[in-house]
Amino acid sequence: MTATPLAPTALPRTRTSLAGTIVRGGDRHGDLDLRADVVVIGSGAGGAVAARVLAEAGRDVVVVEEGPHISAREHGDMRPTQSLRHVWRDGGMSFAVGLGDTPIINVTMGRVVGGSSMVTGGVCLRTPDHVHEHWVAGRGLTTLGPREMEPHYDVVERWTGVQEVPVAMRSRGVALFGEGLQRAYGKDASLASLRRNTHDCQGLGRCNFGCPHEAKLSVDLSVLPQSLARGATIVADALVERIRLKGRTATGVEGRLGSGHRFVVHADQVVLAGGAWHNPLLLRRSGIRQRDLGKHMTLHPSFRTMARFAEPVRGWEGALQSAYSPSFMRDGLTLVALFVPPGVVAGAMPGIGPEHLRRAGDLQNIAMFGCLLHDEGGGRVWPGPGREPIVSYRMAQGDRARLPGAVKKMAEIFFAAGALEVFTPVLGLGALTPERMRAIDFDRLPGRRYECTSQHPLGTCRMGPDPRSSVVDPNGRVWDTNGLWVADGSIVPTSLGVNPQVTVMAMAHRVASGIVTGT
């Protein structure tokens, strides 16, 4: 099927037709042809914020989202694996192929109106000052210093209701980890409260899979409604296949609706916010040929460590992600509280048959904590045979070298807290006691045995002052291209060391504000 060529002048403005509505592309009979001032590709943390800034500035905005529109209430009604099927990209089964001595890394993302903000634990930590300072001093991005970014953080935190998680929202498992941390590393090594975009959280512990109380203020609840109120149109179930370019000037987008029909959005300005996983392929298909496109992906490779205590610790209680330890951030490690659905906990513990069921029966005694590596990058996006790209990731030597130490650190903290057994993310090791752990030379374990995940693919269209080593300029505009900006995690110049949601929003706010003011 090819696009229906219609003269732009014959098209209705969205303000007079679909303004303020969500069009479900899967239900749409017939091709769709729209005209707008700005088309935003993607409705996640970046796209939603960009759309709101532009809509509030009076621009006629169309947001195009590949995934379906699922309300927060519908999401809250789903079982976790139903959420995986309908809200997450590829059922949560996307992965980066580990090259060399690198683990295979499961990378999870949202694919829905609201994007990955629908599937996060809601963590909203600002990028640490030393990272911003590195962007200024080491990358030449003089306008991305902590002071320059502060107003953008302030706005998006206000929009999304970012607040500190009360200590009372920590599970007993998290509290015990905090006690172990202090015993193992001294009084200064205490837990700090996370900041999250929640309102009236009742601690159901299922933020990643839809909050039945709509307490997590993902952008579908906190940012997109304001864009709709200002006349924006959201087209869901609509896969952008190509950004239209006339010479070096963007003129809109075209693609396929969920119903199989074609759509075109004519616009003078295109803002790409499709995420670091897919942006490079879309730009390449559209004729963008920056040398660094698709390179330098960072992932924040993460792993979880679980521990069994003699007493019930009820790890699922309270906020799913309530606290973190900044004590090792200078070493590139951020320890973050988390919990996952019971089936995932049970599946991650060793044992088959009766042994498996025995361990699953101990679930209330299981505590869990995560560790995130502030990585140097090494990921790359390649075109694949189907819709999904192939992503490779070669862990930098320094990152790989830190992995065993990080696992041991987590285990030591749990043992200091009184854990009977620790389950490390190393496949095949089984349950470890302190004695068994001392007998294992973690440095000699191959990288492929680590169970590694990532929720933070970043940097494949990175921002920089030099077109030879970046894809977008310091304002987010694709080098040597008019009318085309990128406003999501793919422009982040380096890994952050903290969950990127609020940074992505702040960067998008900055890019969109620049579009409005013409800078």
Add this chain to the structure above:
Amino acid sequence: MTPPAEPWQRDATAVAEALFASRAGLRKDGEAWTAGPPPASRIAWLVDDLDHFLGTVSGRSQLLFRAALTTVVLTAPKLVLSFRPFHSLSLEDRVQALERLEHSPLGLAVFAVKTLLCFIWYEHPDSEVEAGLVKNVTALTRYRGGTRGPR
């Protein structure tokens, strides 16, 4: 009960029966156990829901899961010195074979299959009965959508 329609469903059934086999008693030596299979209706529900799940993911991810499952069922019997197909092994042999494979260099394949099977298995309300699991985590698993919910 309808038998599994495809070979991968038969293999998933055989793995799930072993993975969720419960203790039925001790053998005469007092050390080993005799495993009892989980209810066939639960396994059928699991495999049916797994089939639906795989129908919603990309061809590559389907292939990945099936490759992991195939690796498991082809390799595991060798670890209990058998050349019979995995699904034709006794339940005890299947449990033992999977345990050995889990601790082998091919543990990643077991992990991949086990993770997805467990994820779905513990969404069933009967998990409350088994191992006393869900009574402690009601809020995590019991939603307005019920057992099947809006698939």
